[in-house]
Amino acid sequence: xxxxxxxxxxxxxxxxxxxxxxxxxxxxxxxxxxxxxxxxxxxxxxxxxxxxxxxxxxxxxxxxxxxxxxxxxxxxxxxxxxxxxxxxxxxxxxxxxxxxxxxxxxxxxxxxxxxxxxxxxxxxxxxxxxxxxxxx
Numbered sequence: 001x002x003x004x005x006x007x008x009x010x011x012x013x014x015x016x017x018x019x020x021x022x023x024x025x026x027x028x029x030x031x032x033x034x035x036x037x038x039x040x041x042x043x044x045x046x047x048x049x050x051x052x053x054x055x056x057x058x059x060x061x062x063x064x065x066x067x068x069x070x071x072x073x074x075x076x077x078x079x080x081x082x083x084x085x086x087x088x089x090x091x092x093x094x095x096x097x098x099x100x101x102x103x104x105x106x107x108x109x110x111x112x113x114x115x116x117x118x119x120x121x122x123x124x125x126x127x128x129x130x131x132x133x134x135x136x
Contacts, residue, residue, distance in 0.1 A: 023070055028054075038117040040064060042076060045101075045108035051075075055111070057124055078104050080128050088118060 036057035041050040042064055052067040053075065062083060063074035082105040091097045091112065098118045100111045113121070 020070065027070060027072065028067070038113060038120070040117065041112040043110050043112075045110060047110075050112060055113070055117075057120075062121075062124075078102070080125065081131050083125055085122055085125055 032054060034056050037054050038056075039052075040055035041052050043050045053064050054067065055062055055064045056074075058080075060080050062078040062080065064076040064078070065071075066075040069075065084103045086101040086103055086108075088098045088100045091099055096115050097112055098115055100113065100118060100121070102109055102111055111121075
């Protein structure tokens with residue numbers, strides 16, 4: 001009887017692990033397949049740990065999804081009107097990865113991405129319509 005219980009528990013655990021893995025793969029495939037998405041790592045300013053993720057351009061915000069997550073919601077959202085790209089530098093002399101210092105209404109942070117994605121980010125930020133003052 002005890003062996004039967006352990007076998008059922010092992011099968012149930014295996015099913016849960018496989019479902020989580022399938023959900024993770026479907027989520028990553030969906031995020032990477034969106035128009036305007038790119039690989040992008042994020043860290044808090046002066047932080048030492050980078051978090052891998054996928055960023056996606058929206059009409060009024062840059063949505064950042066943490067890679068190692070099952071959540072369908074973005075982990076961070078940066079409003080386009082508040083986002084400022086302050087500076088960039090290459091990670092290595094011959095590398096194509098660029099570290100970008102950014103600022104928004106909540107503070108400073110760093111993003112790491114490929115050169116082409118950096119060019120797209122700068123163009124997207126600069127192409128934002130000017131903010132109109134509210135009368136009411």
